[in-house]
Amino acid sequence: MxxxxxxxxxxxxxxxxxxxLSSLLTLSCGLLFYMEKGxxxxxxxxxxxxxxxxxxxxxxxxxxxxxxxxxEDWEKDLYPHGHHVHVVIKDVDRHREIRSDALDGxxxxxxxxxxxxxxxxxxxxxxxxxxxxxxxxx
Numbered sequence: 001m002x003x004x005x006x007x008x009x010x011x012x013x014x015x016x017x018x019x020x021l022s023s024l025l026t027l028s029c030g031l032l033f034y035m036e037k038g039x040x041x042x043x044x045x046x047x048x049x050x051x052x053x054x055x056x057x058x059x060x061x062x063x064x065x066x067x068x069x070x071x072e073d074w075e076k077d078l079y080p081h082g083h084h085v086h087v088v089i090k091d092v093d094r095h096r097e098i099r100s101d102a103l104d105g106x107x108x109x110x111x112x113x114x115x116x117x118x119x120x121x122x123x124x125x126x127x128x129x130x131x132x133x134x135x136x137x138x
Contacts, residue, residue, distance in 0.1 A: 061100075062100055085101065095116050113132070
């Protein structure tokens with residue numbers, strides 16, 4: 001063999017090794033991309049779940065208020081664990097409604113929980129929940 005020449009066997013081995021390394025690089029980039037998308041999806045799911053819990057906590061606060069003063073209108077902003085929740089109790093279409101909106105940083109609702117209830121039939125009686133609706137605004 002002349003100096004500076006590479007044998008056919010060594011050249012084939014080098015080519016196979018380069019193909020192996022490029023496929024390994026491609027697979028690792030794909031795996032990295034897949035893991036990043038999964039992480040992003042998990043973050044979106046977590047924020048959505050937090051907005052559900054925030055809206056439900058506002059609805060619970062509204063129910064507690066309605067149980068004490070069932071026919072009184074009420075509006076309040078709550079901030080459970082760093083979330084902004086807007087709660088309103090008022091008459092809507094001839095029935096009482098509690099509306100709880102979990103808001104994003106721009107004031108747009110992410111999740112809404114609405115509870116329709118009937119006033120007690122006797123003084124000091126319990127309110128009756130007629131319907132519960134939960135809407136997402138994603």
